[in-house]
Amino acid sequence: MNFDLAIDRNRTSCEKWDNRQAVFGNPDALPMWVADMDFAAPPAVIKALHERVEHGVFGYTFPPVSYKESIVDWMQTRHNWSIQPEWIQNCPGVVPALSLLVEAFTSPGDQVMIQTPVYPPFYQVVKEHGRELITNPLIQNEDGSYVMDFDHLEQNLSGGQVKMLILCSPHNPVGRVWTREELSRLAELCIRYDVLVVSDEIHSDLVFEPSKHVPYAALSEEAALNSIICTAPSKTFNIAGLNTANMIIPNEQHRSKFRKALKRYALGSITPLGAAATEAAYREGGEWLDTLLDYIRGNMELVHRYASEHLPEVKLSLPESTYLLWLDFRKLGMDSDELNRFLVHEAKLGLNKGSTFGDEGEGFMRMNVACTRATVQEALSRLHNALEAWRARK
Template identity: 45%
Template structure:
């Protein structure tokens, strides 16, 4: 039995996933397989670090120092062969916060931002809230059922003289694609050619499945690094989202200064004390736990593939190369997203994200969170199939 088989009751813990379905979906008692956190407890070394800080009993202002920098630096080197200079590190409560600050720092009102839908919806929602125009470089589904980049369209959008920012999602949420070195080099070259700053949201980069490896776009070449702001965090990797501690890496001094000014403007220069301790412990001692987690997630993917093949082959599974989010293609059922959602919530009593949330070209897809014990996965599949066969 794996430690990840344990079912932990998260109800009545103010969990967004478990306690807010009524508020978000309008129904109660549904199995939540939507928002991206895990139903697993964190590495024991992280819990121990938190206990130790709680027992200390003082929670004053915190600014992580050398130990944290070293922990992050050696994590990136060991896991991804990426050597970073600790001078490039700055902190953020979350990645969405970091992206929002970057939009404020690097664009002005009449300027444009490029994203690649279907994609994590805050990318375009936040940009629009900042009243920036968003240009959508739609990903293309090829005949192998994999997303690819339309480079001609990307270049057309980057070459618009008002375009100042490109937001990359690597690995990509919701599809689970890990962009290759070749693909990232093409993106980097185009952004350099047209002088567009890259925000690379690499929050899912430690969750690599089925032998895939991750290339940070900033690791490819010095000139690309100098034009890139990379966002990473232990929040997805180790299930620490509620502790609000993330990292932003900016090797370009001028970009770093501009970003720093905006951090200062909004009072976001330091991070949460417990979050900092958890982050340091996770990067220092969490590796064994992660190495047990990844095969467990792979098994969950295979369960879903097999289950659907047997019970509902019309729904196709896009096997993720990374992350615990699985993109399901339900287009052949010929239902609108609204109809799919109704069936899932009312007939199946299961909550997933519908594809159009990730932009209009996600219509007909569903995003399922598989970071839960196998017994929950099986229950979720039964509910999904009941709903979609109805």
């Protein structure tokens, strides 16, 4: 796979590229925001889609036995996690699943905890269902890395009002891969205080060595029975547009409750193309993924090295997972809107505003480097020139 090959995504109704004027107010902004990749899906996926399209009939579809078996095999091979096919429930996406889970497993007025700064829909799925949002902000170390604040966590859980914790594992946007020790401590607290853990593990395949993703439900039988694991092939293989996700639910009662929620909204079906792509990805996409991770890591190291040498106003630590960089621009002394205007109109870059991830993201921006190295180099050049002009005005 040639990840240096630039694929023109313009005029394909692509949210990242075709929506630049609407999102940023500048059609010339280089888009490095929404979390999909500019790379083609694995050849095995494209081949499977061609074969399915050639059949010509795209009627109602259910997940075949082989579909679930491919997920079982992938989890065993990539994550050393043994799961049962009956634990798997498909859903159109992880975010719709989070919304359904909040509605099904909590009541209006219940408290739901998230660990901030975090993916913006975590806020929405709690607030829009009339639940009380409780935040447990992560602690940032001097080197820019983040850890969980267990003291604050237990203080909130011990009140007995928190009914669910939505875990981001690996964490978006800070890129942490939680260790077994961290997750075990979290599990001990959530089991003690009877808090259901919904673990969004959509980035679990995008982990860089020597870090190792530990599925939350693989910690222990108690943790498995007190958790729902959200997975999808979408980030891993760049097939988000096929709307296929899989909830892994070891607890039979939890499975039943989630399936009833899906039925209420008629969301339990799967598309024929989504099914074909997912199975092909999990069956034959491992080698492609390994090559992809090497390439993305190279992009990240390029940004880190360049910032260290040429961009003293920009700080970042290399993430352990995802293809997203969490850039610290606080040295510029700009508020969120000022920083966004500077980057969009002077650097001509379209990034995610850190403030949308929570108050802790003020002064930060999220950059997606799942793109060609030439695109990353162009972004760094634009940022360098804009910062030189900013320094000249100081």
